[in-house]
Amino acid sequence: MAKQNTTAYIILGLLEHEDLSGYDIKKKIDLMISHFWEVGYGQIYPTLKRLEESGQIVKKPGETHKGPERNLYSITETGKEALTGWLKIPEIKDHTRNEILLKLFFGKMLTPEENRERIVQYRQKHLENQKTMRFYKQNLQKVLSEDEDHLYYYLTVLFGEKVYEAYLSWADEATELLAAGGLSEDAEQ
Amino acid sequence: MAKQNTTAYIILGLLEHEDLSGYDIKKKIDLMISHFWEVGYGQIYPTLKRLEESGQIVKKPGETHKGPERNLYSITETGKEALTGWLKIPEIKDHTRNEILLKLFFGKMLTPEENRERIVQYRQKHLENQKTMRFYKQNLQKVLSEDEDHLYYYLTVLFGEKVYEAYLSWADEATELLAAGGLSEDAEQ
DNA sequence: CAATTCATGTAAGGTGTTACATGATTAC
DNA sequence: GTAATCATGTAACACCTTACATGAATTG
Numbered sequence: 001m002a003k004q005n006t007t008a009y010i011i012l013g014l015l016e017h018e019d020l021s022g023y024d025i026k027k028k029i030d031l032m033i034s035h036f037w038e039v040g041y042g043q044i045y046p047t048l049k050r051l052e053e054s055g056q057i058v059k060k061p062g063e064t065h066k067g068p069e070r071n072l073y074s075i076t077e078t079g080k081e082a083l084t085g086w087l088k089i090p091e092i093k094d095h096t097r098n099e100i101l102l103k104l105f106f107g108k109m110l111t112p113e114e115n116r117e118r119i120v121q122y123r124q125k126h127l128e129n130q131k132t133m134r135f136y137k138q139n140l141q142k143v144l145s146e147d148e149d150h151l152y153y154y155l156t157v158l159f160g161e162k163v164y165e166a167y168l169s170w171a172d173e174a175t176e177l178l179a180a181g182g183l184s185e186d187a188e189q
Numbered sequence: 190m191a192k193q194n195t196t197a198y199i200i201l202g203l204l205e206h207e208d209l210s211g212y213d214i215k216k217k218i219d220l221m222i223s224h225f226w227e228v229g230y231g232q233i234y235p236t237l238k239r240l241e242e243s244g245q246i247v248k249k250p251g252e253t254h255k256g257p258e259r260n261l262y263s264i265t266e267t268g269k270e271a272l273t274g275w276l277k278i279p280e281i282k283d284h285t286r287n288e289i290l291l292k293l294f295f296g297k298m299l300t301p302e303e304n305r306e307r308i309v310q311y312r313q314k315h316l317e318n319q320k321t322m323r324f325y326k327q328n329l330q331k332v333l334s335e336d337e338d339h340l341y342y343y344l345t346v347l348f349g350e351k352v353y354e355a356y357l358s359w360a361d362e363a364t365e366l367l368a369a370g371g372l373s374e375d376a377e378q
Numbered sequence: 379c380a381a382t383t384c385a386t387g388t389a390a391g392g393t394g395t396t397a398c399a400t401g402a403t404t405a406c
Numbered sequence: 407g408t409a410a411t412c413a414t415g416t417a418a419c420a421c422c423t424t425a426c427a428t429g430a431a432t433t434g
Binding site: 006009010013016032033035036037038083084086087088090091093094095096097098099100101102103104105106107108109110114115118121148149151152153154155156158159162163165166167169170173174177178181 | 202227273277341345
């Protein structure tokens, strides 16, 4: 079962909403999905090819609105079935991969100041993320009733807000603990 | 820079503390690290081989305490330098990969009940995780002063506690929103 | 005596990242 | 005219997962 191929389902999910080009897909992912799943061009274009070959999407070439050549893709019935099939199965695996915790776990090898600095940077980054989530949340709240999709987008944004809040709260507590730890060490010497 | 090779640094980090076998390393990771970074045997054994070839660790074969043959590994000076080098550079990439949010993002294709059920399962799982973190936290608090390492382990556990708490809080709010959304839909029909 | 745990490893294949390559159009 | 954005793609690798293979020792 090494063929989860999540990228394919993200593409199918986006195409189920509207026809898009590879470039569009990348933009949509960056804007709406990248906070919980990042995808690069190096995955998108080959996956589009495979999805087309297996009849889950169709290419409408030459749909040039202006500018450079542009391939628009549409989802097929087969594609929709594959998508709902994937959506129905419960997600099993955790894809947790948190590099800062890994580096902190081995924090003894660095000075408390180095570790604290790392957490300060982390806080900074996620303060920005939290702001973004709040902005999205406000905008979505206004249009919640317009489309059923919006409720589900809202749920993901709410998740982001709560999690980034937890990151900030942790960062504050952690920097305090490190400051105290550093002090008690100084006191010992 | 496609060679981050995080697994190697996890192994080096663990060996910096004590000599271990591949099997020991797997157990340690499962126990203390897997909540934020999972590693399988298929990564551990080949990585040990590469680390040995590049002189970052050394094998002490035949250190059989009893039972089957057992290879104990120790970190070398080269290995320690590589480890601190990695620890010092700021972590850049997010490895965020949240499958439930992905499936919820496309939730319109399922019924509100199916989506709610997914969140209920998620809550259940992370309630367990939160309990585990609280258990670890209590145990670590007792031995905080015994070893400087414990403070850093504590920071990762604190992170886990806060994040799982955020998951639970989100799950509660999300199920309520879905119940409300489901109701208003019924009302419309 | 059966199941579980200890212990090490390989092979195959899927997934993901980075760098490269190309060229048109748009905004300043 | 220069920089940024639009737009598509490939190649090389690195990384990760799964399944397979083996066998000793311990526990019930």
